[in-house]
Amino acid sequence: MRGVEVIIEAKGLAQGYGRKLVFSGLRLSLGVGTVGLLGPNGAGKTTLLRTLATIIPPRQGTLRIDGRMIRRAAEVREARRRIGYLPQHFAYFPGFTVYEFVRYCAWLREVPEATAHEETERAIAAVNLTAQSGRKLRSLSGGMLRRCGIAQAIVGRPRVVLLDEPTVGLDPEQRLEFREIVRSLTDATVVLSTHLVEDVAAVCDRVLVMQGGEIRFDGTPDELAGLARPGARGDSPLERGYTTVLSNRVAA
Amino acid sequence: MIRAFWIELRRSPLRWALPVLIAIELGMLFGRNTDWIGVWPQASAAAQVPVAEMAILLSAAAAWSAARVQRADGIEQWSAVARPLWQREAVHLAATVVYGLIPLLVGAIAAAVVSVGTAGPGFLWPSYLLLGATVVIIAAALGHLAGRLTQSWLVPLLIGAGVYLGLLWFASSDTFSFSVLSGAPQVEITTPALLTRLALAVALVVAAVGFQPPSRSSWTEHRYRATVLPSLLVLLTIVGVMTAGPLRQGREPPDEPLCSDRVPQVCIWPEHRRHLAELTAIAERLEAVAASRLFVIPESFHEEGLRTPEDGATFPVTLGLWAAARGMAYGVLNASFGDESLCAPATAAGEEQQQEALTEMLEWLVARAWGGMRPADYHGGFDYDEEELRRVLRLPDDEQFEWARERITTAYEATCGA
Amino acid sequence: MGRNRIWPGGRYSAVRWWLRTHRIWAVAVTQLGVAVVCAVWGGLEMSVPADTPQGSVNVALWVFLPVVAAIAIAIGMTGDMASFEERAARCLLGVEFGYLGAGLAVTALVLGVAAYLGGVGDVVPELLRNLVLWLGLALLSGRILGRSLAWVAPLTVVVPLDYFGYDARTQPHGWAIPLREFDAVTATVAVLVLGFGLGTTALTRWHGYAVRRAADRYAPRTRGD
Numbered sequence: 001m002r003g004v005e006v007i008i009e010a011k012g013l014a015q016g017y018g019r020k021l022v023f024s025g026l027r028l029s030l031g032v033g034t035v036g037l038l039g040p041n042g043a044g045k046t047t048l049l050r051t052l053a054t055i056i057p058p059r060q061g062t063l064r065i066d067g068r069m070i071r072r073a074a075e076v077r078e079a080r081r082r083i084g085y086l087p088q089h090f091a092y093f094p095g096f097t098v099y100e101f102v103r104y105c106a107w108l109r110e111v112p113e114a115t116a117h118e119e120t121e122r123a124i125a126a127v128n129l130t131a132q133s134g135r136k137l138r139s140l141s142g143g144m145l146r147r148c149g150i151a152q153a154i155v156g157r158p159r160v161v162l163l164d165e166p167t168v169g170l171d172p173e174q175r176l177e178f179r180e181i182v183r184s185l186t187d188a189t190v191v192l193s194t195h196l197v198e199d200v201a202a203v204c205d206r207v208l209v210m211q212g213g214e215i216r217f218d219g220t221p222d223e224l225a226g227l228a229r230p231g232a233r234g235d236s237p238l239e240r241g242y243t244t245v246l247s248n249r250v251a252a
Numbered sequence: 253m254i255r256a257f258w259i260e261l262r263r264s265p266l267r268w269a270l271p272v273l274i275a276i277e278l279g280m281l282f283g284r285n286t287d288w289i290g291v292w293p294q295a296s297a298a299a300q301v302p303v304a305e306m307a308i309l310l311s312a313a314a315a316w317s318a319a320r321v322q323r324a325d326g327i328e329q330w331s332a333v334a335r336p337l338w339q340r341e342a343v344h345l346a347a348t349v350v351y352g353l354i355p356l357l358v359g360a361i362a363a364a365v366v367s368v369g370t371a372g373p374g375f376l377w378p379s380y381l382l383l384g385a386t387v388v389i390i391a392a393a394l395g396h397l398a399g400r401l402t403q404s405w406l407v408p409l410l411i412g413a414g415v416y417l418g419l420l421w422f423a424s425s426d427t428f429s430f431s432v433l434s435g436a437p438q439v440e441i442t443t444p445a446l447l448t449r450l451a452l453a454v455a456l457v458v459a460a461v462g463f464q465p466p467s468r469s470s471w472t473e474h475r476y477r478a479t480v481l482p483s484l485l486v487l488l489t490i491v492g493v494m495t496a497g498p499l500r501q502g503r504e505p506p507d508e509p510l511c512s513d514r515v516p517q518v519c520i521w522p523e524h525r526r527h528l529a530e531l532t533a534i535a536e537r538l539e540a541v542a543a544s545r546l547f548v549i550p551e552s553f554h555e556e557g558l559r560t561p562e563d564g565a566t567f568p569v570t571l572g573l574w575a576a577a578r579g580m581a582y583g584v585l586n587a588s589f590g591d592e593s594l595c596a597p598a599t600a601a602g603e604e605q606q607q608e609a610l611t612e613m614l615e616w617l618v619a620r621a622w623g624g625m626r627p628a629d630y631h632g633g634f635d636y637d638e639e640e641l642r643r644v645l646r647l648p649d650d651e652q653f654e655w656a657r658e659r660i661t662t663a664y665e666a667t668c669g670a
Numbered sequence: 671m672g673r674n675r676i677w678p679g680g681r682y683s684a685v686r687w688w689l690r691t692h693r694i695w696a697v698a699v700t701q702l703g704v705a706v707v708c709a710v711w712g713g714l715e716m717s718v719p720a721d722t723p724q725g726s727v728n729v730a731l732w733v734f735l736p737v738v739a740a741i742a743i744a745i746g747m748t749g750d751m752a753s754f755e756e757r758a759a760r761c762l763l764g765v766e767f768g769y770l771g772a773g774l775a776v777t778a779l780v781l782g783v784a785a786y787l788g789g790v791g792d793v794v795p796e797l798l799r800n801l802v803l804w805l806g807l808a809l810l811s812g813r814i815l816g817r818s819l820a821w822v823a824p825l826t827v828v829v830p831l832d833y834f835g836y837d838a839r840t841q842p843h844g845w846a847i848p849l850r851e852f853d854a855v856t857a858t859v860a861v862l863v864l865g866f867g868l869g870t871t872a873l874t875r876w877h878g879y880a881v882r883r884a885a886d887r888y889a890p891r892t893r894g895d
Contacts, residue, residue, distance in 0.1 A: 417716075433717075
């Protein structure tokens with residue numbers, strides 16, 4: 001049954017930049033499934049993903065990935081083998097082909113050499129880039145590049161896949177394809193940070209709404225839609241639920 | 253690891269520079285004096301010479317390649333991977349180094365191929381090739397480190413120019429040079445000098461792959477270890493290079509040099525085997541001058557380094573056969589009029605008169621030994637009337653000897669006769 | 671609404687913005703460094719491998735300095751907003767050429783003074799001619815390979831030039847312009863190379879497009895004859 005096993009567990013997590021604290025005392029417990037991370041700009045979504053991706057160590061609190069506590073460098077390295085991460089600004093080497101780039105990322109994630117080729121091809125197939133496997137990244141369209149970014153995030157079947165605004169720049173058809181890709185990640189904890197509420201509605205089992213460094217809502221998309229107040233802004237029940245959660249905070 | 257290395261190799265921007273680097277290597281190898289062909293130490297050194305020239309492009313391209321993560325704005329993204337930073341950078345740098353070593357290898361193979369038919373026993377001297385490889389590694393490591401240190405577009409230019417000018421600058425230093433221009437058999441690279449230079453190259457590699465760019469991550473931060481220790485290592489190895497002594501030292505002459513079986517005998521370093529027949533012919537042409545009864549022809553001519561000039565006539569080979577002919581002719585002149593046989597001129601005019609007569613005689617002897625006028629490639633020495641020498645060389649031997657007798661008389665008259 | 675000022679002085683001057691996005695301070699520091707080297711070691715002779723009977727030739731350090739200075743000016747054209755500049759209006763070209771002119775003039779002045787102070791004042795004409803020549807080549811390199819790669823062609827050329835540029839009497843070959851003494855011919859060649867570099871810098875893809883269109887318009891018609 002999905003959601004029973006805890007893959008990501010954070011307690012009392014605090015993070016910030018310089019003197020600015022982005023969030024503190026954050027508790028999080030995520031199992032297998034797709035979690036949508038919604039929130040306005042500056043809510044702390046990207047900072048949370050970067051913390052979960054072990055890019056920056058938490059200022060306070062504990063982080064446990066796939067049952068292992070992350071405290072020391074060796075534990076971080078071990079955890080990173082289980083984390084796939086697509087940052088908001090995805091960096092790539094334009095001279096690499098799709099295969100080479102994903103394979104290189106598999107090597108970076110220490111995917112065992114024996115299975116690296118298979119895993120690379122599998123990841124490329126999962127994002128429907130097999131036909132473009134030999135093309136250089138500089139020749140790909142924005143949508144294909146984004147898919148390549150997702151391929152590098154899922155290569156080696158990591159237990160945790162963190163996607164920071166993965167659908168930015170994708171056309172409607174590509175977004176539908178993206179949703180299919182995310183639905184196919186059945187054995188992982190996928191955290192999807194986005195501004196697009198309809199993406200969350202389509203693929204997420206659970207939604208977190210962040211605002212001002214706090215998690216204002218944690219529940220299913222249906223529960224979020226159910227919070228919608230009459231007259232709340234939005235074109236769908238989920239959007240209205242989302243704006244309701246945000247306006248509650250403002251009102252408070 | 254192999255696969256990642258292969259990807260780096262295939263996608264390195266240095267692959268575009270490779271044809272240029274190979275062209276530089278081969279162009280410089282065969283584009284200048286090819287006297288090195290058939291002489292193993294010379295051929296080895298010749299293959300190494302272009303490396304210092306390639307360093308300018310290699311280090312600049314290494315810096316450009318190493319800066320790819322910054323160019324992609326991906327420092328943070330790549331810092332969040334499991335693979336340790338040093339492994340990623342080591343594979344990247346290894347690909348760069350390979351692109352630097354390929355031209356050296358091509359040059360060495362070419363030098364070996366053209367030499368093997370005439371050089372006789374032996375093979376390329378590894379020490380010169382290792383010295384070349386050391387320069388490749390140093391240039392690549394410095395470029396890689398510079399590329400990772402800063403994002404400035406100017407870095408490839410500055411590191412390329414810096415490495416090139418640095419190598420040229422230190423080339424004249426006995427203790428801190430990293431390249432040689434030729435490989436005379438009389439000298440060899442010392443083991444301590446080579447090892448300390450290799451150690452410096454390794455230290456720079458450690459610094460280049462170990463450097464941690466500034467990031468907010470403290471999970472894996474060993475910046476102290478990754479910066480201070482390699483810096484200390486580099487400093488230590490620089491001190492090692494400076495205290496290891498000169499890059500090259502003289503070799504012990506062989507117990508049995510290679511000698512001709514003619515009179516006068518010509519003895520050379522075995523590595524110069526391919527020149528023995530030509531040098532023997534030069535000595536025989538000089539022997540023909542003995543018929544004039546004006547000159548004393550030494551019983552043997554030895555290449556420099558086989559004996560001291562005090563022990564008898566010596567001549568150089570490394571500078572070319574014309575220079576060898578000149579050295580032998582000088583030996584004849586010394587044996588005939590050296591030391592006590594000519595008095596020191598008492599006046600400036602006498603000195604000039606003697607110098608002029610001896611110069612004309614030397615050049616005549618050289619031309620006889622060489623079998624013609626000085627090749628266009630050579631210049632220097634005292635001025636003399638080349639047209640007059642041409643005219644004399646066209647005369648029958650008897651008349652040439654008479655001309656020489658006049659010069660000898662002039663030389664004596666200018667001094668003792670005054 | 672008044673037009674934004676292009677030339678320096680105003681708060682919203684395009685030149686100010688351009689200089690900021692092109693990190694010109696780094697170019698200035700480089701030129702200063704080159705000038706210091708020129709003033710201190712400009713006359714220092716180094717033994718450079720060469721195609722001469724001796725296998726080397728003594729070349730003074732100042733010979734290499736215009737290469738570095740010229741490339742630095744050309745690399746200064748690389749900006750953080752290159753993708754925006756690609757779509758810029760015509761006035762940007764004026765700013766760029768203004769930068770090149772000012773950069774060349776200031777560098778020439780600084781290098782000239784440095785050479786004079788360094789005791790190699792007699793080579794100032796050669797120094798400045800070479801600065802012009804190498805800048806032309808660097809601009810050409812930047813046009814072909816991308817502005818940040820303006821170093822490629824000059825650094826590739828300088829090594830074979832020094833190596834093969836001298837004859838047996840260690841006199842520069844006729845074609846080795848940067849190694850020759852200053853005269854009207856070499857100065858003209860340097861100016862032509864710079865002109866070519868500037869010309870190619872000014873060209874855009876649209877110039878090629880216009881040429882192709884014109885060629886199409888005047889091409890002989892083969893259909894319907």
